[in-house]
Amino acid sequence: MRLITAVIKPFKLDDVKAALEAHGVTGMTVGEASGYGRQRGHTEVYRGAEYQVDLVPKIRLEVLTEEDDADEVIEVIVKAARTGKIGDGKVWSVPVDTAVRVRTGERGPEAL
Amino acid sequence: MRLITAVIKPFKLDDVKAALEAHGVTGMTVGEASGYGRQRGHTEVYRGAEYQVDLVPKIRLEVLTEEDDADEVIEVIVKAARTGKIGDGKVWSVPVDTAVRVRTGERGPEAL
Amino acid sequence: MRLITAVIKPFKLDDVKAALEAHGVTGMTVGEASGYGRQRGHTEVYRGAEYQVDLVPKIRLEVLTEEDDADEVIEVIVKAARTGKIGDGKVWSVPVDTAVRVRTGERGPEAL
Ligand SMILES: Nc1ncnc2c1ncn2[C@@H]1O[C@H](COP(=O)(O)OP(=O)(O)OP(=O)(O)O)[C@@H](O)[C@H]1O
Ligand SMILES: Nc1ncnc2c1ncn2[C@@H]1O[C@H](COP(=O)(O)OP(=O)(O)OP(=O)(O)O)[C@@H](O)[C@H]1O
Ligand SMILES: Nc1ncnc2c1ncn2[C@@H]1O[C@H](COP(=O)(O)OP(=O)(O)OP(=O)(O)O)[C@@H](O)[C@H]1O
Ligand SMILES: [Mg+2]
Ligand SMILES: [Mg+2]
Ligand SMILES: [Mg+2]
Numbered sequence: 001m002r003l004i005t006a007v008i009k010p011f012k013l014d015d016v017k018a019a020l021e022a023h024g025v026t027g028m029t030v031g032e033a034s035g036y037g038r039q040r041g042h043t044e045v046y047r048g049a050e051y052q053v054d055l056v057p058k059i060r061l062e063v064l065t066e067e068d069d070a071d072e073v074i075e076v077i078v079k080a081a082r083t084g085k086i087g088d089g090k091v092w093s094v095p096v097d098t099a100v101r102v103r104t105g106e107r108g109p110e111a112l
Numbered sequence: 113m114r115l116i117t118a119v120i121k122p123f124k125l126d127d128v129k130a131a132l133e134a135h136g137v138t139g140m141t142v143g144e145a146s147g148y149g150r151q152r153g154h155t156e157v158y159r160g161a162e163y164q165v166d167l168v169p170k171i172r173l174e175v176l177t178e179e180d181d182a183d184e185v186i187e188v189i190v191k192a193a194r195t196g197k198i199g200d201g202k203v204w205s206v207p208v209d210t211a212v213r214v215r216t217g218e219r220g221p222e223a224l
Numbered sequence: 225m226r227l228i229t230a231v232i233k234p235f236k237l238d239d240v241k242a243a244l245e246a247h248g249v250t251g252m253t254v255g256e257a258s259g260y261g262r263q264r265g266h267t268e269v270y271r272g273a274e275y276q277v278d279l280v281p282k283i284r285l286e287v288l289t290e291e292d293d294a295d296e297v298i299e300v301i302v303k304a305a306r307t308g309k310i311g312d313g314k315v316w317s318v319p320v321d322t323a324v325r326v327r328t329g330e331r332g333p334e335a336l
Contacts, residue, residue, distance in 0.1 A: 030167060031172065040245070103200040141314075
């Protein structure tokens with residue numbers, strides 16, 4: 001299993017969510033964040049307003065997937081989150097040892 | 113070392129915290145999140161109110177543990193977070209390379 | 225690549241950010257969190273006020289780095305976040321499989 005984390009533009013969350021659901025992803029976790037990339041937050045346009053600050057508001061989302069589906073899920077997120085402008089986001093994945101569904105105690109891919 | 117992440121029902125945080133302290137866990141980090149699982153957030157009951165939205169409020173907690181304690185810590189969280197109803201949560205663990213206590217610079221299990 | 229996560233005192237964020245920029249780090253993600261360590265949040269001084277609660281406000285930050293730079297980035301964070309008092313924070317790193325820049329689709333170290 002893999003944990004895929006994506007930091008995206010907030011107004012893109014609905015598109016990313018819809019694309020993940022269409023792909024058949026079975027769950028996700030979302031949180032608020034802020035950050036900067038190569039441009040250090042400068043000249044980044046957020047909802048039409050230019051922010052001269054260095055921490056730009058972002059959405060951080062996490063998707064737990066099976067190993068074999070991880071690359072496709074990354075592609076789905078990247079495609080749905082892209083506008084072509086700077087600050088579109090960053091996606092990364094890390095290896096997962098164990099996953100558990102709390103209600104049933106199921107483990108591993110069964111828990112997804 | 114392992115990093116255990118749990119996404120649970122908010123009203124279960126106190127129970128989970130108490131169970132982890134009773135188990136001897138030496139620290140945790142908590143944040144606000146929202147998410148959905150297999151039911152896509154529908155028909156999930158949160159504090160008595162039924163939400164027809166797809167992102168249900170959750171608490172996301174992280175516990176850094178020694179390798180040998182990881183499975184027990186997962187069990188402690190799962191047991192304390194369970195209500196038996198859908199939406200009880202998801203727990204996963206990832207491998208950790210290094211951990212450091214900022215005040216002292218201690219590394220590895222000593223840092224926990 | 226590595227993902228370095230640090231949970232630090234909120235008033236230290238500017239120092240840590242400046243130190244990371246001086247080191248040449250190309251991005252970071254920041255979120256709000258709370259937590260406790262060995263002292264269970266007791267007798268921890270936060271901005272001059274003593275909190276008798278067990279979840280103390282913290283900042284959680286993430287930095288994606290190349291493998292070879294990870295140890296130095298950890299040192300930069302630890303040094304900049306340290307006050308010498310309890311509650312200074314915890315830093316950990318996990319292995320990263322893949323990283324992608326959303327705008328260009330670049331992968332791996334090129335994506336940082
Ligand atoms: N090295 C990094 N570590 C952690 N988070 C990062 C890193 N780089 C970027 N991020 C997160 O991703 C968000 C979006 O980054 P961004 O898309 O600006 O990356 P970029 O590499 O500058 O690409 P672009 O040139 O397309 O802007 C940032 O606001 C930050 O939250
Ligand atoms: N695949 C996933 N990736 C990331 N987070 C997830 C995933 N599945 C669930 N979560 C997180 O865990 C929370 C609780 O999930 P939930 O307990 O509903 O899982 P479930 O598999 O649907 O189990 P149940 O059938 O018991 O409801 C979600 O709100 C979401 O934040
Ligand atoms: N085992 C842990 N798992 C997850 N998060 C932790 C853990 N220990 C500490 N943290 C996070 O780091 C923050 C700061 O911890 P803290 O610096 O108090 O660690 P400590 O080990 O008690 O060190 P000190 O003795 O210097 O206080 C906590 O508020 C919590 O958010
Ligand atoms: Mg950028
Ligand atoms: Mg569910
Ligand atoms: Mg402490």
